[in-house]
Amino acid sequence: MKIKNITFIGSGNVATHLSISLQDKGINIVEIWSKTTKSAVLLSEKLKCNYITDLNNLSSTDLLIVSVKDDVISEVISKIKDKNINIVHTSGSVDLDVLEDFSNYGVFYPLQSFNKEVEVDFSITPICIESKTSEFSDSLKELASKISDSINFINSEQRKQLHIAAVFACNFTNHILSISESILKKSDLDFNLLKPLIEHTFNKIKDSSPSEVQTGPAKREDYNTIEKHLNLLEGKSDLKIIYSKITNHIINNNLDE
Amino acid sequence: MKIKNITFIGSGNVATHLSISLQDKGINIVEIWSKTTKSAVLLSEKLKCNYITDLNNLSSTDLLIVSVKDDVISEVISKIKDKNINIVHTSGSVDLDVLEDFSNYGVFYPLQSFNKEVEVDFSITPICIESKTSEFSDSLKELASKISDSINFINSEQRKQLHIAAVFACNFTNHILSISESILKKSDLDFNLLKPLIEHTFNKIKDSSPSEVQTGPAKREDYNTIEKHLNLLEGKSDLKIIYSKITNHIINNNLDE
Numbered sequence: 442m443k444i445k446n447i448t449f450i451g452s453g454n455v456a457t458h459l460s461i462s463l464q465d466k467g468i469n470i471v472e473i474w475s476k477t478t479k480s481a482v483l484l485s486e487k488l489k490c491n492y493i494t495d496l497n498n499l500s501s502t503d504l505l506i507v508s509v510k511d512d513v514i515s516e517v518i519s520k521i522k523d524k525n526i527n528i529v530h531t532s533g534s535v536d537l538d539v540l541e542d543f544s545n546y547g548v549f550y551p552l553q554s555f556n557k558e559v560e561v562d563f564s565i566t567p568i569c570i571e572s573k574t575s576e577f578s579d580s581l582k583e584l585a586s587k588i589s590d591s592i593n594f595i596n597s598e599q600r601k602q603l604h605i606a607a608v609f610a611c612n613f614t615n616h617i618l619s620i621s622e623s624i625l626k627k628s629d630l631d632f633n634l635l636k637p638l639i640e641h642t643f644n645k646i647k648d649s650s651p652s653e654v655q656t657g658p659a660k661r662e663d664y665n666t667i668e669k670h671l672n673l674l675e676g677k678s679d680l681k682i683i684y685s686k687i688t689n690h691i692i693n694n695n696l697d698e
Numbered sequence: 699m700k701i702k703n704i705t706f707i708g709s710g711n712v713a714t715h716l717s718i719s720l721q722d723k724g725i726n727i728v729e730i731w732s733k734t735t736k737s738a739v740l741l742s743e744k745l746k747c748n749y750i751t752d753l754n755n756l757s758s759t760d761l762l763i764v765s766v767k768d769d770v771i772s773e774v775i776s777k778i779k780d781k782n783i784n785i786v787h788t789s790g791s792v793d794l795d796v797l798e799d800f801s802n803y804g805v806f807y808p809l810q811s812f813n814k815e816v817e818v819d820f821s822i823t824p825i826c827i828e829s830k831t832s833e834f835s836d837s838l839k840e841l842a843s844k845i846s847d848s849i850n851f852i853n854s855e856q857r858k859q860l861h862i863a864a865v866f867a868c869n870f871t872n873h874i875l876s877i878s879e880s881i882l883k884k885s886d887l888d889f890n891l892l893k894p895l896i897e898h899t900f901n902k903i904k905d906s907s908p909s910e911v912q913t914g915p916a917k918r919e920d921y922n923t924i925e926k927h928l929n930l931l932e933g934k935s936d937l938k939i940i941y942s943k944i945t946n947h948i949i950n951n952n953l954d955e
Contacts, residue, residue: 512922534923553895554913559902565894593891602885603892605927605941610878610892611899612914613944614871619909621867623953628859632907634850635860635867637822638810642868643900645816650889652876656811657869665769666791670862679952683943684862687870690936696880 442527442576444503444584449473450496450517451508452484454555455531459508459588462563464488466587471502476509476517496520503527504584506549511535518543529572529581533604536597537571547572547581550600551589554611567591569600620680652696659691699833701760701784701841706730707753707774708765709741711812712788716765716845719820721745723844728759733766733774753777760784761841763806768792775800786829786838790861793854794828804829804838807857808846811868824848826857877937909953916948 447468449456452475464470472491475481485492493499497520507530509517514535518528524542529549540546548571553561568585570592572578578594585592595603618639622632645654658666667688674681704725706713709732721727729748732738742749750756754777764787766774771792775785781799786806797803805828810818825842827849829835835851842849852860875896879889902911915923924945931938 510918511920534926552891554898556902556911556913559898559911561898562894567891567894591891591894595887599885599887601926601930602881603887605930606878606881606887607892607895608914608927609874609881609941611895612912612916612948613874614896615899615903615908615912616916616944616948617866617870617874618903619907619912619953620947621863622908624859624863624866628856630852630856630860630863634809634824634848635864636904637819637824637848638864638868639871639900639903641811641816641818642872643896645813646872646875646896647893650876651872651879654813654816655869655872655876656813657865659869659873661767663768669791669858670865673858673862679943679947679950683940683947684866686936686940686943687873690877690940691869691873693936695936696876 442503442580444527444580445469446471446501446503448499448502448505449484449508450505451475452477452480453508453510455551456506456508457484457487458555458561458563459506459531459551460484460488462561462588463584468584468587471500474499476513497522499523499526504529506531507540515539527577527580533569533607534601537573538597545572545574545577547577548597548600549581549585550595552603552607554607563588564590567593569593569595569603571596571600620683624680655691657691659688662692699760699784699837701837702726703728703758703760705756705759705762706741706765707762708732709734709737710765710767712808713763713765714741714744715812715818715820716763716788716808717741717745719818719845720841725841725844728757731756733770754779756780756783761786763788764797772796784834784837790826790864791858794830795854802829802831802834804834805854805857806838806842807852809860809864811864820845821847824850826850826852826860828853828857877940881937912948914948916945919949 448471449460460470470488470490472493473481473485474493481492505528511532525544527545528540528543529547533550537548550569552567566589568589570581705728706717717727727745727747729750730738730742731750738749762785768789782801784802785797785800786804790807794805807826809824825846827838
């Protein structure tokens with residue numbers, strides 16, 4: 442089955458980027474539903490398509506892409522009475538089986554962090570596909586290949602681990618950088634001072650495993666410096682704990698836990 | 699005073715990169731001393747200069763650059779009997795005052811992470827200078843400007859905070875990426891899957907404050923997903939603690955601690 446017409450359930454960051462990107466590649470976006478009508482209207486205006494408010498009044502379509510918050514997926518799809526429909530969700534951490542009442546169901550998870558403001562290059566964004574039948578897998582693969590060069594068949598268990606790994610690699614590294622920025626700010630120092638070091642750090646892992654290029658006091662087991670740092674973090678109990686937990690994790694080198 | 703002749707005390711990563719870079723810009727490297735003669739020989743061969751084994755047999759020089767491990771700086775310099783000499787150390791976390799017995803003393807701290815194998819672009823590496831006299835500061839500034847476009851006058855207290863911030867921004871982010879890699883490995887997934895997401899994460903902070911572009915379950919206060927992740931990390935006690943400490947730090951948003 443060739444997917445030519447798609448309906449989006451949801452109008453958040455993922456739905457916005459994905460629908461625009463698919464439309465750019467010639468897919469017909471049938472209509473948009475969102476819990477928040479205002480948000481559905483906004484995205485449907487961008488796409489020059491319809492929006493709907495009643496999930497039981499869906500126009501004919503080849504695929505429903507459910508792109509709502511993880512914890513409301515079940516609730517939203519339970520409102521769709523007609524189960525004779527092709528459906529996928531786009532979540533990194535929700536089981537495929539949540540959609541099992543539908544005739545064809547799958548996962549279409551773009552592994553990227555989406556802000557409405559920041560453009561995303563879909564061609565290098567890995568699309569993680571899961572489905573029970575090879576026929577539906579093939580349809581999803583063909584759809585994914587319109588927007589991305591990285592198509593991956595990944596099962597629910599792997600996808601959950603991938604999602605945790607992504608939280609570490611993206612959300613946690615970003616927060617660690619926020620911590621650096623706040624430390625500098627308190628000493629009247631500009632975050633730009635650290636930018637070359639940060640760039641160097643991320644360039645290194647383009648071709649090397651991060652575990653092989655680890656540097657710093659913990660890696661050298663330079664306990665003097667570690668103690669100095671912990672003393673300087675005195676009174677900042679949260680930062681001190683984060684500093685020591687990560688430091689100990691580097692020293693103990695227990696990545697195989 | 700114009701610095702034309704430099705002696706290196708130490709032959710590790712910083713000494714290696716810095717001496718080569720200074721020589722490239724026309725500075726005469728007089729000689730190299732290292733606790734490990736073999737290492738002094740190696741660097742002196744690279745530089746085609748002399749090496750020495752006796753710190754009290756130093757040839758005449760304009761500046762001693764002490765680039766040894768933080769915890770042996772005091773011990774090494776105490777062996778230099780002639781204190782009528784210009785001297786700097788290159789450490790991010792050691793006080794200026796450790797050198798106060800010398801006639802002119804300062805800090806010349808290149809803010810970068812050095813591996814012997816990986817080339818460093820010194821022109822964008824911030825050089826952090828500290829000294830008690832404006833005359834010596836000026837000499838150090840002139841020297842730094844030969845290799846870098848980013849020269850910064852930073853006092854010992856600021857430098858210590860900068861060093862902690864660098865440990866977070868460089869060493870800790872790298873380790874967090876190692877954690878991601880290890881999680882993927884255990885699920886037979888390739889770390890390359892995460893590379894576009896990591897690149898996106900680091901591109902974002904080139905123009906934005908990391909605290910303003912934070913995303914993820916913690917930022918959304920998506921407690922369902924957080925609980926799922928903590929369950930999946932069951933049995934991996936260290937990772938679970940690191941996950942919850944960083945997650946809580948994002949949720950509580952206490953960067954001003």
